[in-house]
Amino acid sequence: MPDLWLYVKAMVSAAAVSALCVLATVVVRRKTDRSWLNTACVSGIGFGLAVGCGVLSLLPVWPPANGLDRFLTVLVPAVLSIELLAGIQRVPLSFLWALRIGLATAAPLILLYGSVYLSGFDNDWPLRRTSTVMAACSALLTGVWALLGRLAQRSPGVSIPFAVCLTTQCAGLTVMMAGYIKGGAAALLLVAVLLATIIAARLMARRFGEVAENCTLATLGVGVVSLFGVLFIGRFFGRLSTGSALIMLLAPLICWATELPQLRHRKPWVVGWLRITLVSVPLVFVLVEAKRDFVRDMAPLLGQGEPATIELTAQAGDRTAGSGEAAFP
Amino acid sequence: MRRMFSVWVLTLVVGIAVCAGEQSAIAADEYDYDLVHSSVGFKARHLGISWIHGRFNDVSGKFSLDRQQPSKSTFKLTIKADSVDTANKARDEHLRQPDYFDTKQYPTIEFKSTSTKVIEGGYEVTGDFTMHGTTQKVTIVLMGGKEHDFKGTKRVAFSTELALKRSDYGFDKRAIGPIGDKALIFIDCEGVRK
Known part of the structure; x- marks a missing residue:
């Protein structure tokens, strides 16, 4: 069973390291610029995550042995590197998007490497089916990443990475309730570091009179890839249903609803709250369903299933005995 | 005459080679695991007070x-x-999940012998035991080995017990939780001669 105190400790440590990293980097420089703030955010996420993984004993091995290891040692560092590059002004945007699309294309292959899906061990997963599913997943990741990035440029605000964090938190809890505790725990850590980084960067940007939109874009990229990774390993290695995974991956796109003409020109905090509220709606449904499935699956393991069955049988037996028919033992 | 002699020598060489091959094949009897008359079971402690029993089908x-x-x-x-x-x-x-066997990543548990020694009543077999992606050298005592002819099919049977720690095979220590680290594996197998 998960140790809640340990998770709280890991999340707080990871968040503290991320925030301190951002604050220290910016304070040392005594001013913020686009590239410096971006570097502070990306390094904050990386160091915070490493500390959190250490507290949770989630430190991956090399070469990575399973989906979660590959997620933490290959995919997350890859997206951090891309977002680090994004802070350098001389790097053309088209090159950055080529790297992002390349990562999105490779992500399913990285996560499924060496598993029954690619080894041909599982007859239910012939190569053609696996290739189709991987292509669809890559397209989904690219689409969500591009659409959220476009929205962040069109209507900036921390509400978009917050919505991604909220969804990742929901994904982590759902994956945990589906029986994959370590996969869910990784998601909780990622949420802690992303939130701490966003808040610290926001504070620093205000302090030095700069906008923190670059940090928003960096955390958004890491957040989207993290959300995808957690859902992907939860679906293909755990027991997360395809429906729940798709709802959670697409949920942050509801933020686009605030681009409707009636809502677009509202105050920024109204737009922000609206985005978070709208994204929360499908997530609540997913969580309720996951909790129901969890209670149903755990009941027999905790000895709560059998007594109910016996009681029902006894009642049925009483009734049939009363009606004069033979009752089954 | 010369050609006939060559053909005769070639036939002789091929014949000797085939006989030698047959000799070695006869020396080692090949058996297939008989799923119907065999079982691989295990038990592990639950809360340190009882045992949970299971098997692999x-x-x-x-x-x-x-x-x-x-x-x-x-x-x-x-x-x-x-x-x-x-x-x-x-x-x-729950056991198939990544926190335990992670069957989508590690679909099989394997034992492959590397050396065999005869002991009284059976064999002492050392080999590589791979579970959860981790390979450890283990030595098991296989008791049995007597051959039995049943309706024209030759059968041989072995039994063994093996104790191992799940933490030695990369299982998450926290996921070990209420189910004990140590697991006992029981193998009773019958082989059918090919």
Whole structure:
């Protein structure tokens, strides 16, 4: 069973390291610029995550042995590197998007490497089916990443990475309730570091009179890839249903609803709250369903299933005995 | 005449080679794991007060017994981790998850012998035991080995017990939780001669 105190400790440590990293980097420089703030955010996420993984004993091995290891040692560092590059002004945007699309294309292959899906061990997963599913997943990741990035440029605000964090938190809890505790725990850590980084960067940007939109874009990229990774390993290695995974991956796109003409020109905090509220709606449904499935699956393991069955049988037996028919033992 | 002599020599060489091959094949008897008359079971502590019993329903294997040179005998067993059965569907599903067997990443549990020694009543077999992606050298004592002819089919049977720590095979220490680290594995297998 998960140790809640340990998770709280890991999340707080990871968040503290991320925030301190951002604050220290910016304070040392005594001013913020686009590239410096971006570097502070990306390094904050990386160091915070490493500390959190250490507290949770989630430190991956090399070469990575399973989906979660590959997620933490290959995919997350890859997206951090891309977002680090994004802070350098001389790097053309088209090159950055080529790297992002390349990562999105490779992500399913990285996560499924060496598993029954690619080894041909599982007859239910012939190569053609696996290739189709991987292509669809890559397209989904690219689409969500591009659409959220476009929205962040069109209507900036921390509400978009917050919505991604909220969804990742929901994904982590759902994956945990589906029986994959370590996969869910990784998601909780990622949420802690992303939130701490966003808040610290926001504070620093205000302090030095700069906008923190670059940090928003960096955390958004890491957040989207993290959300995808957690859902992907939860679906293909755990027991997360395809429906729940798709709802959670697409949920942050509801933020686009605030681009409707009636809502677009509202105050920024109204737009922000609206985005978070709208994204929360499908997530609540997913969580309720996951909790129901969890209670149903755990009941027999905790000895709560059998007594109910016996009681029902006894009642049925009483009734049939009363009606004069033979009752089954 | 010369051509006839060449053909005769060639026939002789081929004949000797075939006979030699047959000789070695006869020396080592090949058996297939008989799933119907065999079982791989296990038990592990629950809360330190009782035992949970389970079995693996999908197992295959081969063994080759060399009666004249027993050290040349080999044993190989492959267990499909997905076939774990503890008489509780919810628990079986839980055991297939990445926190336990991670059957999508590590679909099989395997034993492959590397050396065999004859002991009284059986064999002492050392080999590589691979579970959860981790390989450890283990030595098991296989008791049995007597051949029985049943309706024209030759059968041979072995039994063994093996104790191992799940933490030695990369299982998450926190996921070990209420189910003890130590697991006992019981293998009773019958081989059918090819």
